[in-house]
Amino acid sequence: MRYAVALIALWAMTSAAAHAQEARVSLQTPHYSFDRQTLLRGAKEFVDRCQTCHTLKYLRYSRVGEDLGLKESQVKKMLMVPANAEYHGAMLNTMPAKDAARWFGVSPPDLTLVARYRGTDWLYTYLKSFYRDPSRPSGWNNRVFPHVAMPDVLAMAGGQRDKEGKLVKAGSLSPKQYDRLVSDLTAWLQYTSDPSKVQRMALGPWVIAFLLVLSVLAYLLKKDYWRAVH
Numbered sequence: 001m002r003y004a005v006a007l008i009a010l011w012a013m014t015s016a017a018a019h020a021q022e023a024r025v026s027l028q029t030p031h032y033s034f035d036r037q038t039l040l041r042g043a044k045e046f047v048d049r050c051q052t053c054h055t056l057k058y059l060r061y062s063r064v065g066e067d068l069g070l071k072e073s074q075v076k077k078m079l080m081v082p083a084n085a086e087y088h089g090a091m092l093n094t095m096p097a098k099d100a101a102r103w104f105g106v107s108p109p110d111l112t113l114v115a116r117y118r119g120t121d122w123l124y125t126y127l128k129s130f131y132r133d134p135s136r137p138s139g140w141n142n143r144v145f146p147h148v149a150m151p152d153v154l155a156m157a158g159g160q161r162d163k164e165g166k167l168v169k170a171g172s173l174s175p176k177q178y179d180r181l182v183s184d185l186t187a188w189l190q191y192t193s194d195p196s197k198v199q200r201m202a203l204g205p206w207v208i209a210f211l212l213v214l215s216v217l218a219y220l221l222k223k224d225y226w227r228a229v230h
Contacts, residue, residue: 025125025129025143025144026125027119027121027122027124027125027144028121028124028125028128029120029121029124030120030121030124030182030183030186030187031183032180032183032184032186032187034187034190034191034197034198036068036069038183038184038187039067039068039184039187039188039191039198040068040078041180041184042184042185042186042187042188042189042191043064043068043078043079043188044078044079045181045184045185045188046185046188046189047078047079047081049153049154049185050111050153050185051081051082051091051093051094052093052094052095053093053095053100053104053108053150054093054108054109054110054111055090055091055092055093055110055111055112056090056091056092056110056111056112056192057090057091057092057110057112058090058110058112058113058192059090059091059112059192059195060088060089060090060091061075061079061080061085061086061087061088061089061090061091062075062087062088063195064079064091064195065087067191067195067198067199068198072087075087079091081094082094093108095108104137104138104149104150105137105149106149108150111189111192112192112193113192113193114189114193115186115189115190115192115193115194116193116194117193120186120187120189120190122144123185123186123189124182124183124186125144126142126144126145127154127182127185127186128158128182129142129143129144129145129165130142130151130152130154130155130161131143131160131161131162131163131165132160132161132162132168133163137149138150138151139151140152140155141163143163143165154171154178154181154182155171156171156172157171157172157173157177157178157181158171158173158178158181158182159171159178
């Protein structure tokens with residue numbers, strides 16, 4: 001029992017210290033429209049840049065197709081990179097976990113729910129906070145998540161920065177294009193953590209219209225009722 005309590009206390013202290021270290025960096029808020037085109041771009045960027053290492057094991061390809069209005073053939077062409085991927089299966093990575101653990105020191109985590117756990121501001125800022133650090137095994141570090149094992153997979157697009165966030169080597173994209181890329185990825189990860197939001201947003205205008213019509217009918221009914229009373 002004492003051993004368990006000690007472990008819990010150590011975990012709490014470690015988590016608090018890590019949180020305090022992360023909190024020193026001011027989080028930025030991404031600005032994007034949570035619409036079909038944004039999510040399609042984000043999905044493509046995730047498949048091209050992230051899915052080699054990271055899984056989305058709680059999200060099926062078929063669900064993405066339904067939510068984003070894609071045919072099965074379009075999903076297979078645009079998003080299904082692994083040779084053994086199945087349309088009704090989960091979005092798994094292509095790198096064996098044992099190889100990832102050997103190369104990075106830890107197996108890359110599943111990212112299906114990361115936006116729900118971390119928040120979109122944290123994700124957006126994290127992706128833009130990598131800097132060169134020769135002391136790290138990967139050659140990279142991160143101001144939001146110090147000593148993270150992940151390298152900067154967006155460096156070729158967004159360029160390289162120093163520890164203060166100053167751009168020291170330009171990437172293939174302009175700052176505006178790079179910002180949209182990171183915003184699209186953030187939007188996609190927000191979607192993976194709550195896919196039903198797409199359906200809720202689609203139903204929203206119909207619900208509002210129904211309530212407006214119902215309000216008009218209720219008002220007319222009330223007016224007719226009280227006219228008969230008086």
